[in-house]
Amino acid sequence: MQKKYRTKTSQALNEFLSELEGRCFMAVDVSEYLDKHDIKVNLTTVYRNIDKLVEEGELVRFKATNSDSYSYRRADGHKHCDEHLHIQCKKCGKLVHVDDEIMSKIVQMIEDNYQFSLICKDSSLCGLCKDCR
Ligand SMILES: [Zn+2]
Numbered sequence: 001m002q003k004k005y006r007t008k009t010s011q012a013l014n015e016f017l018s019e020l021e022g023r024c025f026m027a028v029d030v031s032e033y034l035d036k037h038d039i040k041v042n043l044t045t046v047y048r049n050i051d052k053l054v055e056e057g058e059l060v061r062f063k064a065t066n067s068d069s070y071s072y073r074r075a076d077g078h079k080h081c082d083e084h085l086h087i088q089c090k091k092c093g094k095l096v097h098v099d100d101e102i103m104s105k106i107v108q109m110i111e112d113n114y115q116f117s118l119i120c121k122d123s124s125l126c127g128l129c130k131d132c133r
C-alpha cells in the first residue's frame with residue numbers, strides 16, 4: 001500500500017514538472033498541486049521526493065534572492081549549474097542560465113576589480129524578463 005502511494009506521488013510530481021516550462025518552483029507549489037489532484041501527502045514526503053530528483057540530477061536546488069526557502073527547477077541537461085549564475089525573473093519566475101562565455105567574463109571582471117571570487121552556487125541575479133518588462 002505504502003509503495004503504491006509513493007508511486008502515485010512521484011507520478012504526479014513528474015506531471016507537475018512537465019508543466020513547468022522552465023519556471024522554478026518551491027516545495028509548497030508541489031504540495032498545492034498534489035492537493036489539487038487529491039493526493040494527500042505531507043510536506044516531508046514532498047521534500048523527500050524532490051530531494052531524490054535533486055540527487056539524480058533531474059532538479060537543481062538554489063536559493064532565490066528574495067526568499068528564505070529553497071527553490072527548484074529542472075536541470076534540463078544543464079550539468080554545471082554550480083559554475084554559472086542564473087538570472088531569475090521576479091514576476092514569472094523564468095530562469096536563464098548564464099552562458100559559460102559570458103560567465104567567464106563576469107568572473108574575471110569581478111576578480112580583477114574587487115579581488116572577489118564569485119560563488120555561483122549560492123548566487124542568483126533577479127530582474128524582469130522580456131515578457132514581463
Ligand atoms: Zn544553470
Ligand SMILES: [Zn+2]
Nearest residue numbers: 089092129132
Ligand atoms: Zn518574466
